Amino acid sequence: MTAILFGAFFVLLVIGVPVAFAMAISAALAVYFGSSYPLIVVVKEMFSGLDSFPLMAVPFFVLAAELMTGGAMTHILLRFASQFVGHLRGGLGYANVLSSTMFAGISGSALADAAGPGAMMVRMMEKGGYDRPYAAALTASSAVIGPIIPPSIIMILYAMQVDRVSVGALFMAGIVPGLMMAAMLCAANWYVCRQRGYRSAEPRPSPGEMMRTTLHAIPALMLIVIIIGGIRAGIFTPTEASVVAVFYALVCGMFVYRSLKLRDLPEIVYRAALVSVAVLLILAAARAFAWVLIIQSVPQTLAATIGGWELSPIVFLLAVNLLLLVFGLFMDPLPGVMVLVPILAPIAHSLGIDPVHFAIVVIVNLTLGLITPPVGSLLFVVSSTVKIRVTDLVREMPPFFIAHLVVLALLTFVPALSTWLPRVSGF
Template sequence: MAEILFPMLFLLLALGVPVAFAMAIAVFTALSLGSTYPNLVVVKEMFAGLDSFPLLAVPFFILAAEIMTGGAITMAVLRLAQSLVGHLKGGLGHANVVSSAMFAGISGSALADAAGPGSMMIRMMEKGGYDRAYAGALTIASAVVGPIIPPSITMIIYAMQDQEVSVGSLFMAGILPGIVITLAVLLANARMSHRRGYASDAPRPPLAEITRVAVYALPALLLILLIVGGIRFGIFTPTEASVIAVFYALIVGMFVYRSLRLRDLPEIILRAALTSAAVLLILGAARAFAWILIIEGIPQFLAETIIAWDLSPIVFLLAVNLLLLVFGLFMDPLPGVMILVPILAPISFAMGIDPNHFAIVVIVNLTLGLTTPPVGSLIFVVSSTVRLKPSVLIMEMPPFFLALVAALLLITFVPALSTWLPGVSGF
């Protein structure tokens, strides 16, 4: 069946069919033409992929993000980012990057960061004299940190595929790598701003002003501490944390910032439901796709082949980096995690690679795929925001992509970035 499955999948992706439908159609075709299994098996596996209590966290975190990333909450975080770095050379670009890092702790999604606060920062940068394409490319790069700093939907899915890690340990493991990625994009923006003369005319705000803005933004930023701290100390599970995040977002939006009204909730819930349905459809199709790989023996064959090569852990990680960067050209992170992690994670564990370290390497790799054509979702989200052709944004991406790859290599070669915090936190 594999000889039908993969060509059909790549053909459908090349034709622009959405990933979930491409995988489902490829599976149906492979079963119909290459096996005696009934097609009902596909439906069974898709439902089995969604029949999971931890997976309930996904729609609730998406709903919490929809509630938190609007109105006064967004502006509070943007003002804090601008007060911290807006006076530097390339200050509005720096504010874009810093605000994305802050929103990563609220949304857990790269696409949500780019579509929400990212779109607002693009408009601010354009008014400040930045080229629109440059602002869009910077937003694409800065949004990568969304699934790395907790909470992260990708990490929840990863923990379901690898029994050696937990959602809590991955949340802790992603904090320092997220900071590394943020610093890498900041350095790239500083270099490009110096070359293009993107100066800042904003004065350095006094400490009292920064403190006032920080206190105003604090309720929004406390969400990450609530989630990670509650999971770490065993107060609630990740699934329960997602529900608490929704109630916390409602309280902050309605009673602290007073930007959320009851009549806004139906539209917010509808948006969250549509996003959740899209994510769960991808996960269900990926489960059916992975089932065919398993019954064909592909994971076992690859595992035996790679182990027979007797690679060192570093060479193996470099090979995984190359594989996932290529895989990310054609596949979004969530199906990538469901298809590849059951194959690669046991091999890495057998080689003595820390499971949290390997998980972060995989997640960062696959997230970078959101910035690369032809499937890179971030490119198309930002393209619609700035009203520019994707090709124009792609031409501006090389300096930022190189910075992201440099951060990936640092995360790969320095395992402590991913293992220290989980270790000292007791995971």
């Protein structure tokens, strides 16, 4: 049954079947040809995978991001970020990273970051004298911060798979790693701009202009404070926070900035629904795929095998990093969380690895799969948005990928980078 599952899955991926359909079809083939279970059990498991209250946060956070983009708040955050660094050498690159970091605190999705503020930053950087492939590569790399800084869809899904961590703890744990990733990308941008002679043509704004831009951006920035502060204070759960985010974005767009019209809402809801359905379809298929693995005792067998090797915690973490980096070449992060985390997390716990530390290492590692060919979703989203070839974009990726790997190594060897903030915050 396991051989049918993996064999069918890889064949379907090779011939270009979308990952959600590949997982669902391979699970159905494994059940039909390798067991006595009725096929209806695959459908049952797919529905069970979506029958979860925390999952309601996914479409609401996606809708909040779409409302922010449609309500011109993306432009406001870009201007706010650009005023501090736009006049420096490589300044628009720094503004790209800074705006993605701020938008990460709103959307929870790398793809939303790349398609929203990222696409606008590429156009701004190109006008400022940067090569378009370089601007696109930096945009894709900075969008990876989206799932790390809270709110984060992938963190919500991880907490659903592992009882030892809460969504609130993971949200707090993602702040420091997300800021580290932003800092390392800025360092990579500084190096490349120095090598290529990219200079800024942006004038330095006056103190008065900076004050006006900052005051104008405060309502948009407050959404981040409301989400994190509300969860930390126990005012609402992460799922309820997603609904609050939608209403806040709606109020800001329609009444504060007055750039969001009623006629815009159907198109915004439609785009959010498409993204949400794609995510939820992957999760449903991954649940059926994981169920086949469970009834074949694959997680238990693998855990017993690895446990018998008597690995040290650090060796295990290095092995997990290597496994997930390879996995990310072929799969998106969400199936990775659904399929691999139930197998790996119990092993990590048995070795005494802090569950929050392990969660952040896994999440950061899996999100890097978004910028690794041949399946990296961000590469294709950015290339199609700014109309460049994926191969041109990939050639510019090495400095930024190295920056992300440095952060991953630090998170692996220094657990306090992930665990300190949740502990001092009461999680």
